[in-house]
Amino acid sequence: MTSLRSGVKLTLMKKKEQIQIDKKLKEILKNGTLLTFSDGCKYTGMTKPDPKNKDKLIPEGLGFAMWSDGQSYKGQYKNGTFDGWGNYKVPGSHELIGIWKEGFITSGEMKFEDGRHYVGEFKKSKYHGNGTMNYSGNKEYKGQWKDGEAHGKGKLTYLKNYEQHEKGTIYEGTYKNGDQHGEFIITFPDGDILESTYVNGQRTKHKWRD
Numbered sequence: 001m002t003s004l005r006s007g008v009k010l011t012l013m014k015k016k017e018q019i020q021i022d023k024k025l026k027e028i029l030k031n032g033t034l035l036t037f038s039d040g041c042k043y044t045g046m047t048k049p050d051p052k053n054k055d056k057l058i059p060e061g062l063g064f065a066m067w068s069d070g071q072s073y074k075g076q077y078k079n080g081t082f083d084g085w086g087n088y089k090v091p092g093s094h095e096l097i098g099i100w101k102e103g104f105i106t107s108g109e110m111k112f113e114d115g116r117h118y119v120g121e122f123k124k125s126k127y128h129g130n131g132t133m134n135y136s137g138n139k140e141y142k143g144q145w146k147d148g149e150a151h152g153k154g155k156l157t158y159l160k161n162y163e164q165h166e167k168g169t170i171y172e173g174t175y176k177n178g179d180q181h182g183e184f185i186i187t188f189p190d191g192d193i194l195e196s197t198y199v200n201g202q203r204t205k206h207k208w209r210d
Helices: 002-031
Strands: 033-036 042-050 053-066 072-078 081-090 094-101 104-112 117-123 126-135 139-146 149-158 170-176 179-187 193-199 202-208
Touching: 002 042, 002 053, 002 072, 002 081, 033 053, 081 104
Parallel strands: none
Antiparallel strands: 033 042, 042 053, 053 072, 072 081, 081 094, 094 104, 104 117, 117 126, 126 139, 139 149, 149 170, 170 179, 179 193, 193 202
């Protein structure tokens, strides 16, 4: 899981830089340009002339955007889109914090109102690559993801007694489109180990290890 650790470390480094960015942003908001877009978004911050229309300005550099439904973004822009460090909030739902490229988050974290918390890599703003999801303190999955689903090698640990699973129970194996699929080693808190085979989330074989 080296790449996962690297990804988490990168996110933490960017959080340190966030303090400096927030300070700069406060100054920019005092004198920044105000733009209003057709979708109701109001933007305050740094700008540049639109390459497609020199009479128009687009976000470039640091800025803050707010939509009529309460969604907001603060952070860096490039050519009018989220690019660099940014924090995107959807009230009552979730928050995305991390590094953005051409309008999509590529690494960082996603926090949900219900307590779920993902840290890792993204593709098109979906979990993709290596990452860790904490499911509201009940269980934690650490491993590979694809298009927003657990996919590849992963480890699921129960952090408390939850859904008939005892605290400390660990599932290690392979996932496919969010389901357990392939060989799994299940380790129980008392040290017992169950070797299992899953197909699309259904256990088809199992035996206790001596």
